Amino acid sequence: MMDLLEIGTNLLKAQLGGRGDTSQITSALSDLFKSGSKDFDIATIVTKMMGNNALAGLATSWLGDGANKEIEPHQVQEIFGENKISNFSEKLGIDKGTALESLSKVIPQMVDKGSSDGSVLDSLGGLGGAAGMLNKLF
Numbered sequence: 001m002m003d004l005l006e007i008g009t010n011l012l013k014a015q016l017g018g019r020g021d022t023s024q025i026t027s028a029l030s031d032l033f034k035s036g037s038k039d040f041d042i043a044t045i046v047t048k049m050m051g052n053n054a055l056a057g058l059a060t061s062w063l064g065d066g067a068n069k070e071i072e073p074h075q076v077q078e079i080f081g082e083n084k085i086s087n088f089s090e091k092l093g094i095d096k097g098t099a100l101e102s103l104s105k106v107i108p109q110m111v112d113k114g115s116s117d118g119s120v121l122d123s124l125g126g127l128g129g130a131a132g133m134l135n136k137l138f
Contacts, residue, residue: 005029005040008110015102020092028091032084032103042114045079045107055079062111071108073100 009026013019035041049059054075061069077085077100089099 004042004110004114005033007113008106011106011109012102015105016092016094016098020094024092028088031091032080032088042111046111048079052078058108059111062108063115068108068112071104073097073104076100076103076107 005026008029009022012025012029013022016025030040033040033042033045035044038044046059046063049055055071055078058069058071058075061067080088085096085099085103088103089096092099094102
């Protein structure tokens with residue numbers, strides 16, 4: 001089975017119409033999802049989303065078995081911050097708008113695929129942990 005970074009790389013390359021070097025895309029995604037000492041940490045992003053009322057519903061839809069809700073490009077920038085998005089787009093040689101639009105299509109799929117085998121859910125304390133985070137919001 002492919003790991004999430006490889007899945008994300010393939011999805012992003014397809015979203016960009018096959019343009020871009022695979023190793024550059026992998027490196028850019030890895031840097032984007034880097035959190036502290038962890039090289040590729042998608043769970044921290046999901047946790048951050050769960051702490052934001054406007055984004056929690058999106059993350060929950062991606063973690064569950066139903067349809068994934070769409071995320072808007074401006075929400076992607078809100079999650080990662082302008083500096084990380086700028087670095088990501090520069091590394092790939094694309095404009096920031098293209099980067100945000102592409103990531104808005106790819107990130108839900110990455111989280112969805114990561115939650116189907118439990119890797120993201122496990123790091124959040126399972127489905128109960130994710131639900132507990134949601135209950136704190138309401």
